[in-house]
Amino acid sequence: MSQALITIRRAIPGDAEQIAAVHDAAWREAYRGLIPGRELERLIARRGPDWWRRAVLQGSRLLVLSLHGAVGGYVSYGRNRAPSLPFGGEIFELYLAPEYQGMGFGARLFRAGRRDLAENGLQTMLVWTLSDNQRAVNFYRHLGGEPIRKASEYFGAEKLGRLALGFGALGN
Numbered sequence: 405m406s407q408a409l410i411t412i413r414r415a416i417p418g419d420a421e422q423i424a425a426v427h428d429a430a431w432r433e434a435y436r437g438l439i440p441g442r443e444l445e446r447l448i449a450r451r452g453p454d455w456w457r458r459a460v461l462q463g464s465r466l467l468v469l470s471l472h473g474a475v476g477g478y479v480s481y482g483r484n485r486a487p488s489l490p491f492g493g494e495i496f497e498l499y500l501a502p503e504y505q506g507m508g509f510g511a512r513l514f515r516a517g518r519r520d521l522a523e524n525g526l527q528t529m530l531v532w533t534l535s536d537n538q539r540a541v542n543f544y545r546h547l548g549g550e551p552i553r554k555a556s557e558y559f560g561a562e563k564l565g566r567l568a569l570g571f572g573a574l575g576n
Contacts, residue, residue, distance in 0.1 A: 411469075412470070412516045413470055414467060415456075415478065419468055419475050420457035420460065425501075426501045427451050430500060434537060438564065464480060466479070471504070477498075477501060477509055478513070481494060481518075481529075489552065489570070491571075492528050493522075493530075495514065495529060498531075527572075530568050547571075548571055553567070555568070
């Protein structure tokens, strides 16, 4: 009988290649058919291994899901970037490689990022998702997120809806 070694830990520069691979696969899985194809490929191409290596070296808050030493997902987070919204923290991105989706790993990454935000004084937080990404909307609602703001963003010439979901202080 074998046991899986699954950990959530801070990203290190040596994870950059694997984080980029997760990003590529997860974005294609999540956004194919939502974001126009050429624009989606352009967005994916911007985030290669060098981009992720710089993010780690610059101190970005970035946790990875490690399965037997291989990166299967990541969560990036920090201070809320929308000062007009009364939330301290924000989860910027949370993605899993498609083969690890639906197993509870996303919720584990979410809770780890949220806990780190709270431990650093950011008790409330929000997350943005595309409104038409029903899987993501359902995921964050299941974790307690409440819709708080609608907005839109252009992807090439196409305007897509965005939804912010807010989370109160842990324990409330």
